[in-house]
Amino acid sequence: MKAVVQRTKQVVLSVDGQEISRISGGLAVYFGVAVGDTLAMAEALAKKIVNMRIFEDENGKMNLSVKDVGGEILCISQFTLLADTSHGNRPGFTEAERPETAKPMYDHFCTLLASYGVPVKKGVFGADMKINQLNDGPVTIILESK
Numbered sequence: 240m241k242a243v244v245q246r247t248k249q250v251v252l253s254v255d256g257q258e259i260s261r262i263s264g265g266l267a268v269y270f271g272v273a274v275g276d277t278l279a280m281a282e283a284l285a286k287k288i289v290n291m292r293i294f295e296d297e298n299g300k301m302n303l304s305v306k307d308v309g310g311e312i313l314c315i316s317q318f319t320l321l322a323d324t325s326h327g328n329r330p331g332f333t334e335a336e337r338p339e340t341a342k343p344m345y346d347h348f349c350t351l352l353a354s355y356g357v358p359v360k361k362g363v364f365g366a367d368m369k370i371n372q373l374n375d376g377p378v379t380i381i382l383e384s385k
Contacts, residue, residue, distance in 0.1 A: 272335070
């Protein structure tokens, strides 16, 4: 399981030219499910993300979480996080979980994030999404569960 977490000022996600989700400050979380990932991994990752202190306090130190700043999360499924680029120039995706297993895990992960009191919006699993994102910092953290 992998997540790329980016601190943002705004994120707008569209599918087929239609806006699906928008947040105006918080975290963009790109989430990929690997073969063999478990619900326990999703629970640990969700807890880590909502409590991660990557927002600045009044002294300019990264001491506050998305909960502390009243931010939102836009969670976007992204199987390409599991790309294997070790052979040749075309990525392989055999490490990514099959959609019929990955989608329920993604949905569960989003529910877990929201259970911590953070507003969570979602992308559209498996869709060709267009994402317009204004990063803040930039601050980008890569998390991986094994």
